[in-house]
Amino acid sequence: LASAATKAVEYKDWWWKVQIGKCYFKLGLYREAEKQFLSSLQIQETVATYHWIAKVFLKLDQPNTALEYYSTAIDKFPGETTILLCIARIYDSLHDISRGVLFYKKALESDSASIEAISCLASNYFYTDQPELALRYYSRLQQMGVNSTELWNNIALCSFYSQQFDTTITCFDRAIAVADDSNMADVWYNISLVAMGIGDLGLSYQCLKISVSINPSHAESFNNLGVLEMRKSNFDHAKSYFSASIKS
Numbered sequence: 437l438a439s440a441a442t443k444a445v446e447y448k449d450w451w452w453k454v455q456i457g458k459c460y461f462k463l464g465l466y467r468e469a470e471k472q473f474l475s476s477l478q479i480q481e482t483v484a485t486y487h488w489i490a491k492v493f494l495k496l497d498q499p500n501t502a503l504e505y506y507s508t509a510i511d512k513f514p515g516e517t518t519i520l521l522c523i524a525r526i527y528d529s530l531h532d533i534s535r536g537v538l539f540y541k542k543a544l545e546s547d548s549a550s551i552e553a554i555s556c557l558a559s560n561y562f563y564t565d566q567p568e569l570a571l572r573y574y575s576r577l578q579q580m581g582v583n584s585t586e587l588w589n590n591i592a593l594c595s596f597y598s599q600q601f602d603t604t605i606t607c608f609d610r611a612i613a614v615a616d617d618s619n620m621a622d623v624w625y626n627i628s629l630v631a632m633g634i635g636d637l638g639l640s641y642q643c644l645k646i647s648v649s650i651n652p653s654h655a656e657s658f659n660n661l662g663v664l665e666m667r668k669s670n671f672d673h674a675k676s677y678f679s680a681s682i683k684s
Contacts, residue, residue, distance in 0.1 A: 450480035457488060466492045483513055490522065499526050517547040524556070533560065551577065558590070567597035585615040589626055596630050604630060621651035628660065637664060648680075655684035 457472030473489040476482075486509035490502040506523045510516065524539035537560050544553040558573035571594040577587055592607035608630075611623045628643035641664050647657040662677035 450476040450482070450485070453479070454482075454485055454488065461488065461492065461495075466495050481512055483509065483516055483518065486512075486519070487522065494526070499530060502526060515546040517543050517550055517553075520546060521550070521552055524553075528556075536560075549580065551580070551582065558594075562590070562594060562597075567594045570594045571598055571600075583614060585611050585619045585623060588614065589623055592630075593626060596633065617650065621647040621654045621657065624650065625654065625657050625660075628657070632660075637667070640664065653684040655681045658684060 453472050453476035457469045457476065460466070460469035460472060470489060470492050473485055473492065476485050477489070486505055490505050490509075493499070493502040493505070503523060503526055506519055506526070510519050510523070513519065520539050520543035524536045524543065527533075527536035527539065537557065540553045540556050540560075543550050544557065547553070554573050554577055558570045558577075560570075561567070561573065562570035571591065574587060574591045574594060578591065588607045588611035592604050592611060595601075595603040595607060608623065608627055612620070615623050624643045624647040628640040628647065631637070631640035631643055641661070644657045644661045644664070647654050648661070651657075658677045658681035662674040662681065665671075665674035665677060
């Protein structure tokens with residue numbers, strides 16, 4: 437149908453060329469898709485077409501070529517948030533964290549309500565030992581109306597590493613309140629980490645047991661149970677937990 441429509445308009449309609457390109461893309465014919473998208477760009481440059489041709493090169497495992505097209509696109513459409521986010525994701529996948537952070541910041545400048553940009557910046561600050569800055573970004577998400585187990589979990593951990601212990605307990609309570617079976621085990625696992633941090637290994641052990649009772653395939657919890665059993669010199673129990681962790 438798309439081919440017939442393209443012929444009917446004498447190959448001058450960019451939209452139908454994009455549709456043909458999408459069909460080739462879905463069929464795994466990436467080089468054919470590339471030709472259609474490039475032909476479409478010659479007629480009409482659009483943000484969506486640049487996204488599609490970048491996807492082609494990502495599928496072909498050529499992220500640098502995808503970045504080149506995105507760089508061209510951002511010159512044509514300055515401040516386009518979706519393009520900036522895609523560039524940041526590619527740099528993240530290439531483990532070029534500093535450039536990824538730079539483009540997440542640019543995306544946030546363009547769209548101050550970009551949940552993805554805020555989340556990724558918060559995560560970066562947390563893992564670079566700046567929990568106070570991460571807490572600001574996560575708190576911003578909470579002010580925007582985001583109410584999820586993962587968010588309260590992250591706020592709790594940031595609060596703990598920022599020495600705000602009273603806030604930590606409150607946030608974990610909220611995380612448990614909105615959690616379901618798919619993520620409840622993660623909450624108890626993180627509570628166990630906090631318990632380890634304050635030196636209460638008994639509480640940590642109980643939290644890990646709760647975690648594996650909710651999710652019998654929670655590898656991290658089994659691993660830490662094994663470590664705690666080793667501290668008690670219960671090597672047989674530790675071996676059992678480590679084996680369960682590997683199988684999970």
